[in-house]
Amino acid sequence: MKKLIALTLALAMCLSLVSFSAFADDTVKITILVDGTIPDQNNGRDAFEARWEELHPGFDLEIWQPDHSAYYTDMQQRMVSGNYPDVLILSSTYYADFARNGVLWDMTEAWENSKTKNSGRFTGDNVFEGLKIDGKLYGFAPTRGNGCVTYVKKAWLDAVGMEAPKTFDDYIKMCEAFVNNDPDGNGQADTYAISAAGFIGNEAPFINYLPEFYQDAYPYFVQQEDGTWIDGFLTDTMKAALERLRDAYAKGLIDPDTLTNSTAQARTKFYDDKFGVFTYWAGTWATNLKTNLEANGRSGELIALPPLEGVPAYFDRVPPVWAITNKCANPQLVFDTFIDTMLDGGDCQMLFTYGPENVYYSFEGGFHMLENLEKAGTNYTKFHIDPMLALASFAEGYYDPKEESVLPEAKAASALFNENSRLASIVPATEVMGEYNGQLTTLKNEMVANVIMGVKTYDQALADFQAAGGDIFSAAIVESLNALN
Amino acid sequence: MQKQAKVINNKKPLGPRIRKYWQFYLLFIPVLAFVIIFHYLPMYGIVYGFTEYKVGMTPKFVGLDQFRKLFGIVASDASEATKMLAARKSQPFWLAFQNTIVFSVIKLLLNTGFAVIISIFLNEMISTKFKKVTQTIIYLPHFMSWVVTASVFTLLLAVGQSGLVNNLRRSVGLEAVNFLAEPGQWKIWYYIINVWRETGWQTIIFMATLTSIDPGLYEAAAMDGAGRWKKMQYVTFPALGNTIITVLILNLAKIMNLFESVFVLQNDAVRNATNVLQTLVYYEAFNSGAVPDLGYSVAIGLFRSIVGLVLMLICNYASKKVRGRGIM
Numbered sequence: 081m082k083k084l085i086a087l088t089l090a091l092a093m094c095l096s097l098v099s100f101s102a103f104a105d106d107t108v109k110i111t112i113l114v115d116g117t118i119p120d121q122n123n124g125r126d127a128f129e130a131r132w133e134e135l136h137p138g139f140d141l142e143i144w145q146p147d148h149s150a151y152y153t154d155m156q157q158r159m160v161s162g163n164y165p166d167v168l169i170l171s172s173t174y175y176a177d178f179a180r181n182g183v184l185w186d187m188t189e190a191w192e193n194s195k196t197k198n199s200g201r202f203t204g205d206n207v208f209e210g211l212k213i214d215g216k217l218y219g220f221a222p223t224r225g226n227g228c229v230t231y232v233k234k235a236w237l238d239a240v241g242m243e244a245p246k247t248f249d250d251y252i253k254m255c256e257a258f259v260n261n262d263p264d265g266n267g268q269a270d271t272y273a274i275s276a277a278g279f280i281g282n283e284a285p286f287i288n289y290l291p292e293f294y295q296d297a298y299p300y301f302v303q304q305e306d307g308t309w310i311d312g313f314l315t316d317t318m319k320a321a322l323e324r325l326r327d328a329y330a331k332g333l334i335d336p337d338t339l340t341n342s343t344a345q346a347r348t349k350f351y352d353d354k355f356g357v358f359t360y361w362a363g364t365w366a367t368n369l370k371t372n373l374e375a376n377g378r379s380g381e382l383i384a385l386p387p388l389e390g391v392p393a394y395f396d397r398v399p400p401v402w403a404i405t406n407k408c409a410n411p412q413l414v415f416d417t418f419i420d421t422m423l424d425g426g427d428c429q430m431l432f433t434y435g436p437e438n439v440y441y442s443f444e445g446g447f448h449m450l451e452n453l454e455k456a457g458t459n460y461t462k463f464h465i466d467p468m469l470a471l472a473s474f475a476e477g478y479y480d481p482k483e484e485s486v487l488p489e490a491k492a493a494s495a496l497f498n499e500n501s502r503l504a505s506i507v508p509a510t511e512v513m514g515e516y517n518g519q520l521t522t523l524k525n526e527m528v529a530n531v532i533m534g535v536k537t538y539d540q541a542l543a544d545f546q547a548a549g550g551d552i553f554s555a556a557i558v559e560s561l562n563a564l565n
Numbered sequence: 566m567q568k569q570a571k572v573i574n575n576k577k578p579l580g581p582r583i584r585k586y587w588q589f590y591l592l593f594i595p596v597l598a599f600v601i602i603f604h605y606l607p608m609y610g611i612v613y614g615f616t617e618y619k620v621g622m623t624p625k626f627v628g629l630d631q632f633r634k635l636f637g638i639v640a641s642d643a644s645e646a647t648k649m650l651a652a653r654k655s656q657p658f659w660l661a662f663q664n665t666i667v668f669s670v671i672k673l674l675l676n677t678g679f680a681v682i683i684s685i686f687l688n689e690m691i692s693t694k695f696k697k698v699t700q701t702i703i704y705l706p707h708f709m710s711w712v713v714t715a716s717v718f719t720l721l722l723a724v725g726q727s728g729l730v731n732n733l734r735r736s737v738g739l740e741a742v743n744f745l746a747e748p749g750q751w752k753i754w755y756y757i758i759n760v761w762r763e764t765g766w767q768t769i770i771f772m773a774t775l776t777s778i779d780p781g782l783y784e785a786a787a788m789d790g791a792g793r794w795k796k797m798q799y800v801t802f803p804a805l806g807n808t809i810i811t812v813l814i815l816n817l818a819k820i821m822n823l824f825e826s827v828f829v830l831q832n833d834a835v836r837n838a839t840n841v842l843q844t845l846v847y848y849e850a851f852n853s854g855a856v857p858d859l860g861y862s863v864a865i866g867l868f869r870s871i872v873g874l875v876l877m878l879i880c881n882y883a884s885k886k887v888r889g890r891g892i893m
Contacts, residue, residue: 152851159620160859177856183621270726278833336724339746340832354726405621514619514855515634516650518848519657522837529834533746548837549653556650 108410109140110418113155113165116148117400118464119435123453127436128463135428136417164407166414170219172284172398175211177509179218185404185411187419188217194420196472201425204471210503211401219401220419222432223469225504227396228288229362229497231369235379236263236356247389248324251292255333258356272355275335277343279325280528285395285504287321289359293328295391297321299524301507301561309561311554313524325532339529351376362394362497363468364461367490371458384493387500396501422465425475433470434481435463447481461490468494512560516553523550614863619856631864657837658865661845665869668752668827668841669820672759677812679764681805684771685797700772703765715829718758719745745830748838755830755839767812774808775801810887818880821873842869 119125125143132141144165146154155168170178178184196202204224211219232244232254240257255273257263264271276289280299287294297320298312312318328334335341335355350358351372360369362384370380387393402419404411421428434441434449440460441449449459467482468490474480486494527545530536536544545551576582583590614631616624633639637655639648683703690696706714721729722744731741744750782800791799824843831839836848846865850857881891 156620156857156859174856177619178621181619181622181856272725280833336741336743337727339743339834340719340723509855511855514858516654517855518850518857519654522657522840522848525833526835526837529746529832533743533834535747535834548656549650552646552650552653 107138107140108413108417109142110167110414111142111144111165112418113144113146113158113168115145115151115169117169118143118145120145124436124439124463127439128431131431131436132428135431136421139417141418164405166408166411167402167404167418169400170403171400172506173509175219175401175403176213176506177514178403179213179216180509183406184218185406185408185415186216186218187220187404187411187415188212188215190412190415190420191217191220194415196420196423199423199425199472199475201472201475202423203473206503207399207471210398210505213506213508219403220422221399221401221471222422222465223399223471225397225399226361226363226466226469227285227394227497227501228291228359229394229493229500230292230357230359230385231366231382231493232385233263233353233356233373233379234381234383237383239263239265244383244385245388246386248292248295251388252328252333255328255357256331259332263356264353271353272335273333274328274338274357275341275346275349275355276338276359277341277346279338279532280525284507285397288395288397290325291359291391291394292388293325294321295324295388299528301557303505303507303561307565309558311558314551314554319538322528322531322538326534326538329532330534334532336533339533347372351378353378363466363494364486364490366493367461367487368458370487370489375457382489384496386496393500393502394497396497396503398504398506423470423472425472426478429465429470429472429474430478432463433465433467434485435460441481441485447479447484449485461485508561508564510557510560510564513557516556520550520553520557523548523553610863611867613860614867616860617858618860618863619858621856624860627860631860632868634861635864635868657840657845658842660838661840661842662872664839665821665823665841665843668755669823670817671756673813673816673820675756675760676763676767677809677816679760680767681771681809683764684768684775684805685801687768687772688775688801689793700765700768703768705765706762707766709762711825711829714758714762718754718830722754745832746834748835751830751835751839755827758830759826770812771805771808774805778804807887811884814880814884814887818873818877820876821869 118128125145129141129143133139144158152171152174155174158164175184191197191208204221207221207224208217211217211221236258237244237254240254240261240263242254242257245251245254258271258273260269262269262271274290279290280286281289284300286299287297295317297315297317299318300312301309302312303309325334329336335346335349337345341349346358347360347369349355350369353376358369366382366384369382372380373382374380402422404414404419408414422432423429437443439450439453440463441447449461452458452460462485467480467486523545527541527550530541530544531538577585613624615626615628617627617630618624634651635655635658637651637658639651643651687696687700690699709717720727722731724731724741724743726732728741730744734741742750744754778800783796786796786800821842823841824847827839827841828844828847831844836844840848842865846862850859850862885891
């Protein structure tokens, strides 16, 4: 009897395998590794996947999405264990290094022959030129990189009886008034003018949260007009920038917790009227800031400042790119199916821009974005592609809901940014950079923090920086960059 | 002890034992497989410590170069500039190594010390209800993630208006202090936060010991005229002694595993001074502006493991001396 049962079970198992394989069809699977720039499963990702597969019959989209903040750690772990996706999203740092080292598929030819490039709707040639590594293209950016603009609370300006500043001196006067003249009208001296998530950013363009102070200084490697490289951190412009920040910090204009603020903490303080000047992302974030202020019972009217006199322009960062790995079995097919349709001017672009219908937007009673599934009281503003940053318009005759979906403040902030921004460039990654730049960055950031908070004078901090080898690491990296010329 | 040793020496060879107790060995197979698959097979990764290896690229064997880099060793005929670069490159490594040991040992001593004191207080409590409530409250922080713990303390220690500690200082006329931005202050608060989070949990083991003390000993001490302090001195402390040593020894073996608690509390102003080996590896890997060389990270990890192994052997030896049996 036992033998009979065992035989039956074994037979059933074999049959189930046969039947499973019989049901397996010729579906082509495309695996993508993506960070939080594609909304997660709590925010309609499954509906997006289903719609994408509906638009691409015969393809199965498999999304690997680690936690946004652990994306690059996860990516490396997967790749070290040989678990490569077909497509992945990369920041400029990884893009440049992976491309140089043959990890990515060269899509130059595919791009030249692509429907998107030859559609007549594509407007991002300059962006794509900036993405080329040694003349070849390894990544596709559906949007510009975007950057930050400085927002000032209109209600605070009105309360202190001032106009939006145009020069740095006026800017400082406004900041002083925001600290000393009780702009929130609560009768207490409990406001700061400025706050941010750190004094210096962790990735290029580094200075985008405090541009009024950094002005023409740049703390990273910069290629000069003659093609040679320098470390902008060790220039007089950087010294002047740090001194401006130190003075403002000493006057109490900058939130003293800027050093330890996370981005979310800085935003929350802005919504809570703890400070009045916030440099943050242009475009749809203008709407997010406004609606969150209003949700807190504050005035949501914000003025986006054009760059002050002396500030060259805001930085348009190098956009993250979609790249195909060299382990992809059929890169041309993946390019044609996944990448070249992202800006197809039709249903797929609609999906990537506005998300799945009835989850992100609805046509009932006219086009409108729907309420955020996780944050009640706020509406979605986009899915993956910011409609104001897209590098291709919708096809003629296809309904583009941009006018209805993008609110005026977002349009205004975006327009101001586009008129007043400069494109950040990719700094090539060298072996020497890989060896010393981690340590150098730690030393630079420490010096910035110590000078601004008045722990050390610039000269003392520089001496410590040099004693720890900062200057020789910097020189070695500059030499390695110049050797590429 | 001699008897036990004799039994071991008279063991039958493995083959006959397996045949005789095959059912037990069969049950042991899943555990053995688990250990081999998840503990021993990944050790193959050690070989990357002897290579230059970036994600997506083929590893290149470089012998002991990664370790030379780690220790700042260069060929004697290398240029002065190369020697200088190597020396500076290895500086943070040694500082991080020192921090790993110092932070861990101080943390361990403080946590154990406070756990013992609190356990004794709890043991002396007469009201069972109050004791249970207190125990529950002090166990709770252990269940908070380090990220949440760091967020809470960053807020409490903030220099701005949200900082409770600095508001208290201001209210008594003292100046606000940026506790987490100055390495000396940071270290003090690091220990305080660790004690706050872990001490309660550690009291469990000491409470277990205390409750297992024979009440007759206290009664006898009372009959001999001992007061509360004398009872503690002659009954409680000796009973706890063996447990304290056991806890210290067991934890000593783990002192190289320090990452999360340090990482979440660091900021730009103190990072260099407070790095431990694992945070150093992290920043070397993710702040470089280039795809990290995993070979270098593995070399640091391997060094850490070797130090951990040596500590473990020392602890095992100490344990055998103190408790009569090893920890492995």
